[in-house]
Amino acid sequence: MKESRNKSIAIAGAGLVGSVVACYLAQRGYQVDIFERRADPRLVGSEHGRSINLALSNRGWLPLKEIGLESEVKKLIIPMNGRMMHDTSGELTFQPYGKEGQAINSISRGGLNMLLLNAAEKAGCSTHFNCQVEHVNFETAELKFRNGRTFSADIIIGADGAFSAIRSQMQRTDRFNYSQYFIDYGYKEMTMPASITGDHLMEKNALHIWPRGNFMLIALPNLDGSYTCTLFLPFEGKNSFENLDTDEKIKEFFATTFPDVIPLIPEILEDFHDNPTSSLVTIRCFPWRNGNVLIIGDASHGIVPFYGQGMNSGFEDCRVLNKLLDEHDDNWDEVMEIFQDLRKPDADAIADLALRNFVEMRDLVADDDFLLRKKIEARLHDAFPDEWVPLYTMVTFREDIRYSEALERGHHQARIMDKVMANPNIHEDWEKLDLKAIVDQLKPQ
Ligand SMILES: Cc1cc2nc3c(=O)[nH]c(=O)nc-3n(C[C@H](O)[C@H](O)[C@H](O)COP(=O)(O)OP(=O)(O)OC[C@H]3O[C@@H](n4cnc5c(N)ncnc54)[C@H](O)[C@@H]3O)c2cc1C
Structure with missing residues (x-):
C-alpha cells in the first residue's frame, strides 16, 4: 500500500453516493469512516414502508462494476427497454430508448443503499449511524456532530445530499458561488x-x-x-x-x-x-473543495429527476475521483483541484439537460413531429453510428462521452434537425432523405 493511503477519510452521508465513494476508497486501502444522520436502514427499514425506485443507466453501472458489485446489483434490477406511453383513452405506444439490448434499469433505492452499505463494510469501512454532522473545520478536517461527538480525519468528503450541512458551511466562506432554483x-x-x-x-x-x-x-x-x-x-x-x-x-x-x-x-x-x-430543486455551486474537504453527488450538484441522472452522475463523480487518484499517485491536493474543474462543466450540463427533458417527457413524447424527429435520428445513428449519436443515447448509454460534450453535440445536431424538420413535406418524404448529406453538416464548414 502506498504511504499516502495511510490517510484517514471521513465521509458525511451514507446515501447512495457516500457508500459508493466509501467502497472505492476502502478498496484503495484508506481507513474510511462514514457518518450518517439517519438510523441504519438495514435495521429500521428504509422509505417508511414505501418502495421508491430509480433508473440506473450506464454511467451508474460502470462504477458499480468497478467496485465489484455487478452480479449482486443485477439481482435487484428490472431492465426497461423503452417508454410505454398511455394516452387518455388508454391506448398504448411503445418507444424504444435505444438500439436492441439497450435499457435503463429500475432499482429500489433502499435495496441498492443497503447492498452498498454491506459492500462498504466488507471493504473495511466503519459505519456510524445517528450521527448528524453539524460543523466542519475545513483546515483541520474535524467534524462535529449533533450528539456532541467529534471526529478528525485527513480528508472529509461531503456526500450529504442536496441540503448538505457541509455545503451550507461552505456558503458562509468568501467567494463561494451558490444558487438554488x-x-x-x-x-x-x-x-x-x-x-x-x-x-x-x-x-x-x-x-x-x-x-x-x-x-x-x-x-x-x-x-x-x-x-x-x-x-x-x-x-x-x-x-x-x-x-x-x-x-x-x-x-x-x-x-x-x-x-x-x-x-x-x-x-x-x-x-x-x-x-x-x-x-424539485436544481443546486449549483462552486468551488466544491475547501481545504481538506470536498463535496460530491447531490451536495455539489442537485438536479431535477427528468433525465434519471442524479444518482448516475453522483456515481460517475466517484469513478472520476478514483481515476484521478490513480493518475496522480493519491496526491489529494492535486486531485481535488482537478476533480472540481473537470466535473463542474459536466454537472452544469446535466442540470440543464434534466430541466429541458421535463418538457420532452410531459409533452413532446406524444407529439408527431417529435416522434418523426426521433425516427430520423435513429436512422442517422444506424447509418453513421459514430458520427450521429442521439442526445438521449449519449447521456444514457455512452458513459465514454462527457455530459458537457453530449450537450454541445446535442445542440449542434438539434440545429441540423430543425432544418430537416422545416421541410413542409417531411412527414411524407422522410424515408427519401439523403442521410450522408445531413451527417456532413456536422463537419466544421
Ligand atoms: C423523485 C426523484 C426521482 C429520482 N430518480 C432518479 C433516477 O431515476 N435516476 C437517478 O440517477 N437519479 C434519480 N434521482 C436523483 C437521486 O435520488 C439523487 O441524485 C441521489 O440520491 C443522490 O445521492 P447522494 O448520496 O448524493 O444524496 P442522498 O441520496 O440525498 O444521500 C445523502 C445522505 O446524507 C445523509 N445526510 C444528510 N445530511 C446529513 C448530515 N448533516 N450528517 C450526516 N448525514 C447526512 C442523508 O440522510 C442521506 O442518507 C431522483 C430524485 C428524485 C427526487
Missing part, C-alpha cells in the same frame, strides 16, 4: 400493487408515462410485481396540487386524465393524502 412543480409517489398472483399488471420491461401537456404521471416496475408511480404536477394553477383539495376533485382528476390507472391503484385517495408532496 425550485421549479413550480412538485411530485407525489403512489403505489400500484401487484396482481393477487404477484405479477406485474402492466408491461414490466418499460418505463410507463402518461404525458398530459404540462403535467405527467410515470411508473417504474418493482421486483415484487408492484410499480412506483410518481405524479408531477404544478403546485398552483388549474391542474395543481393546490386545487386537488377534496376527494371528489382527486377522483375526478384521475378519472378524466389517467382513466386506465384508476383500477390499478385501489388506494389512490389514501396514497394521495398520506404521501408527501415534495419539491
Whole structure:
C-alpha cells in the first residue's frame, strides 16, 4: 500500500453516493469512516414502508462494476427497454430508448443503499449511524456532530445530499458561488400493487408515462410485481396540487386524465393524502473543495429527476475521483483541484439537460413531429453510428462521452434537425432523405 493511503477519510452521508465513494476508497486501502444522520436502514427499514425506485443507466453501472458489485446489483434490477406511453383513452405506444439490448434499469433505492452499505463494510469501512454532522473545520478536517461527538480525519468528503450541512458551511466562506432554483412543480409517489398472483399488471420491461401537456404521471416496475408511480404536477394553477383539495376533485382528476390507472391503484385517495408532496430543486455551486474537504453527488450538484441522472452522475463523480487518484499517485491536493474543474462543466450540463427533458417527457413524447424527429435520428445513428449519436443515447448509454460534450453535440445536431424538420413535406418524404448529406453538416464548414 502506498504511504499516502495511510490517510484517514471521513465521509458525511451514507446515501447512495457516500457508500459508493466509501467502497472505492476502502478498496484503495484508506481507513474510511462514514457518518450518517439517519438510523441504519438495514435495521429500521428504509422509505417508511414505501418502495421508491430509480433508473440506473450506464454511467451508474460502470462504477458499480468497478467496485465489484455487478452480479449482486443485477439481482435487484428490472431492465426497461423503452417508454410505454398511455394516452387518455388508454391506448398504448411503445418507444424504444435505444438500439436492441439497450435499457435503463429500475432499482429500489433502499435495496441498492443497503447492498452498498454491506459492500462498504466488507471493504473495511466503519459505519456510524445517528450521527448528524453539524460543523466542519475545513483546515483541520474535524467534524462535529449533533450528539456532541467529534471526529478528525485527513480528508472529509461531503456526500450529504442536496441540503448538505457541509455545503451550507461552505456558503458562509468568501467567494463561494451558490444558487438554488425550485421549479413550480412538485411530485407525489403512489403505489400500484401487484396482481393477487404477484405479477406485474402492466408491461414490466418499460418505463410507463402518461404525458398530459404540462403535467405527467410515470411508473417504474418493482421486483415484487408492484410499480412506483410518481405524479408531477404544478403546485398552483388549474391542474395543481393546490386545487386537488377534496376527494371528489382527486377522483375526478384521475378519472378524466389517467382513466386506465384508476383500477390499478385501489388506494389512490389514501396514497394521495398520506404521501408527501415534495419539491424539485436544481443546486449549483462552486468551488466544491475547501481545504481538506470536498463535496460530491447531490451536495455539489442537485438536479431535477427528468433525465434519471442524479444518482448516475453522483456515481460517475466517484469513478472520476478514483481515476484521478490513480493518475496522480493519491496526491489529494492535486486531485481535488482537478476533480472540481473537470466535473463542474459536466454537472452544469446535466442540470440543464434534466430541466429541458421535463418538457420532452410531459409533452413532446406524444407529439408527431417529435416522434418523426426521433425516427430520423435513429436512422442517422444506424447509418453513421459514430458520427450521429442521439442526445438521449449519449447521456444514457455512452458513459465514454462527457455530459458537457453530449450537450454541445446535442445542440449542434438539434440545429441540423430543425432544418430537416422545416421541410413542409417531411412527414411524407422522410424515408427519401439523403442521410450522408445531413451527417456532413456536422463537419466544421
Ligand atoms: C423523485 C426523484 C426521482 C429520482 N430518480 C432518479 C433516477 O431515476 N435516476 C437517478 O440517477 N437519479 C434519480 N434521482 C436523483 C437521486 O435520488 C439523487 O441524485 C441521489 O440520491 C443522490 O445521492 P447522494 O448520496 O448524493 O444524496 P442522498 O441520496 O440525498 O444521500 C445523502 C445522505 O446524507 C445523509 N445526510 C444528510 N445530511 C446529513 C448530515 N448533516 N450528517 C450526516 N448525514 C447526512 C442523508 O440522510 C442521506 O442518507 C431522483 C430524485 C428524485 C427526487
